[in-house]
Amino acid sequence: MSDAFVDTVVEQFPTTVLWRQCRDVAPLNNALAAIIRGLRESEPNAAPGTSTRGGYQTDTNFLYREDPAVRALQQLIYQGVQAYLPRYFQSNLLTAPKSVESRLWGWAVIMQPGDYNMPHVHPDAHVSGVYYVEVPELSPVEADEEEPGGSLVFFDPRSNAAMFHLKGRGQTQSYLPIAGALVAFPSYHMHAVYPYRSPGERISVAFNARLTLK
Numbered sequence: 001m002s003d004a005f006v007d008t009v010v011e012q013f014p015t016t017v018l019w020r021q022c023r024d025v026a027p028l029n030n031a032l033a034a035i036i037r038g039l040r041e042s043e044p045n046a047a048p049g050t051s052t053r054g055g056y057q058t059d060t061n062f063l064y065r066e067d068p069a070v071r072a073l074q075q076l077i078y079q080g081v082q083a084y085l086p087r088y089f090q091s092n093l094l095t096a097p098k099s100v101e102s103r104l105w106g107w108a109v110i111m112q113p114g115d116y117n118m119p120h121v122h123p124d125a126h127v128s129g130v131y132y133v134e135v136p137e138l139s140p141v142e143a144d145e146e147e148p149g150g151s152l153v154f155f156d157p158r159s160n161a162a163m164f165h166l167k168g169r170g171q172t173q174s175y176l177p178i179a180g181a182l183v184a185f186p187s188y189h190m191h192a193v194y195p196y197r198s199p200g201e202r203i204s205v206a207f208n209a210r211l212t213l214k
């Protein structure tokens, strides 16, 4: 081994995403799906004016509804955010905070074939994410696509990298969710959901956490 060089390689301004698969959540997901479908019948649709095109969206107090399944989901999301925060701090802060308070809020979304989410960020929050309650099976045509409908698509947040054309450079990174998946990411991370074409409804709960650090 040569000792002619001393190399130090660092990752500058990394963008950190947590993808957590929750186990044994089928009963919870069934209960949540029934609640959210019920709200679609009884509560106004909050989707107009947001990044959601088509579909149904609850208000942003969904996680504070008095229901055991919703409380369990709130706990699941809280635990996911707590697991994510150390890596998020590592990627975004020069020094780790001494104490962290987080305020959480969320809303449920039902999408049908053709519905989608425009590219957007989540203002007023620091950590954002989504939990997937119900995800339809992909149609055989979609299954062969690189970024099938229903994929959660993240855009390269390094805006200056747009000038950089090199074969193989990915401008997006996408995840195809399954039920019970929880994703957490920095709220500034631009993302979208492509319209899916499979029959069936797709139910998710999006969330935000606003942090106060000391």
Ligand SMILES: [Fe+2]
Binding pocket: 120, 121, 122, 191, 206
């Ligand atoms: Fe979002």
